[in-house]
Every structure is written in C-alpha cells, then in structure tokens.
Amino acid sequence: MRLELKDIKRGWLEQAYSCSLSDFPELIELAVEDGPEFSEPLAFQLRFQQTGKFVTVDGHFDAVVRLKCGRCLQRFEQILSESFALTFVPELKKCETEEEVELEVDDMSLIAYKDDILELQEPLQEQLLMSVPMNPVCSISCQGLCPECGLNLNREKCDCVKKPFNNKFTALADMNFRES
Ligand SMILES: [Zn+2]
Ligand SMILES: [Zn+2]
Secondary structure, three states: OEEEHHHOHHHEEEEEEEEOHHHOHHHHHHHHOOOOEEOOOEEEEEEEEEEOOEEEEEEEEEEEEEEEOOOOOOEEEEEEEEEEEEEEEEOOOOOOOHHHHHHHHHOOOEEEEEOOEEEOHHHHHHHHHHHOOOOOOOOOOOOOEOOOOOOEOOOOOOOOOHHHHHHHHHHHHHHHHHHO
16 A cells, blocks of 8 residues: 555556555454444545655545444445545655644645655545544434334334323323312
8 A cells, every 4th residue: 555656657647446454454443343344345546646746646435334323223334435635745854944844744634755655554544534424324314213112213113202291191180180
C-alpha cells in the first residue's frame, strides 16, 4: 500500500486497488469489538497528480459494511461509495524552522511523505473509518424494539404500549365505581 514518486510518470497516474481486510488492521479490530464489519474486497480508485513535490490524490472507494441498527439492533448491509481528496507533501527536514513544522502538523488535510514514497495504508484506512455512519438505522421506517418486552416490532406486534394505559384506566374506573 505504497507508491513511489518515480511511478508517477508525466505528472499523473491512475491506479485501482483491490484491498483485503488484512490491509487495514483497524477494520478487523472494529469487527472484533462488535462494531461495523467491512466485507472484502475494498475497491479503491486513485488518481495521482504531481506538481513539483506536491502530490494530490483524487480517490474513490466502494465497500460493503455490515452495521448494527441503532433501533432494532439487527445487522444490515450498507453500500459505502465515497470520494475524497488527499495531498501529500514532503516531510520537512529538522534544519527548517519549528514554526513551519507546526504548521504542517496542524493541517490535517496534508500528509507528509519521506524518501519519495507515499504511504497509502493509513490515509485510506482513515477514509473508510470516516465513512461509517454514526447512527446507523436499517430503514427510516424501522419500528425498533418494544421498550417493555424487547420484541422486534418490525416482525411482530405486542400490546405492551396499550396495557399500562388500559390497566390504569380500568383501575381508576373501579375506584370511582366503589366510591360512588
Ligand atoms: Zn432497525
Ligand atoms: Zn412489548
């Protein structure tokens, strides 16, 4: 998951990468921790453009991820198809001023490279992680779980919601009846 600058001939290069989960250890960790599960392959298309020592990357990926619905807790598959842009800049040498180094570190959209090698693994992994929805829902019409009995209301109906109201109402009615 790296590219040597000399492979960018005549200033640009278009590359397709078909990656496996073993290329992105953090994705495996997520799945182990009951988080999102990415499927293989993870397909990237990257277009590198070099201007002097700067390399911009226009990227796109398609991936399938299994998520847990925040309402009904069932797993469902979602297709992720995202575009992104990265800029690689040469790492500043120690002899250059500290101020310049700080500027570079603070700017998150820039990725430093050294020895004329672009390391792609971390930035691509980051793009995958950022594309995962924060509050996944299997469908906008998902009914979720019954807060009383835990039944999946997408599949079955229960009358928990009505019962407490009815019970109270009949209890009150009984009281009134006894008082009169
Ligand atoms: Zn759901
Ligand atoms: Zn219920």
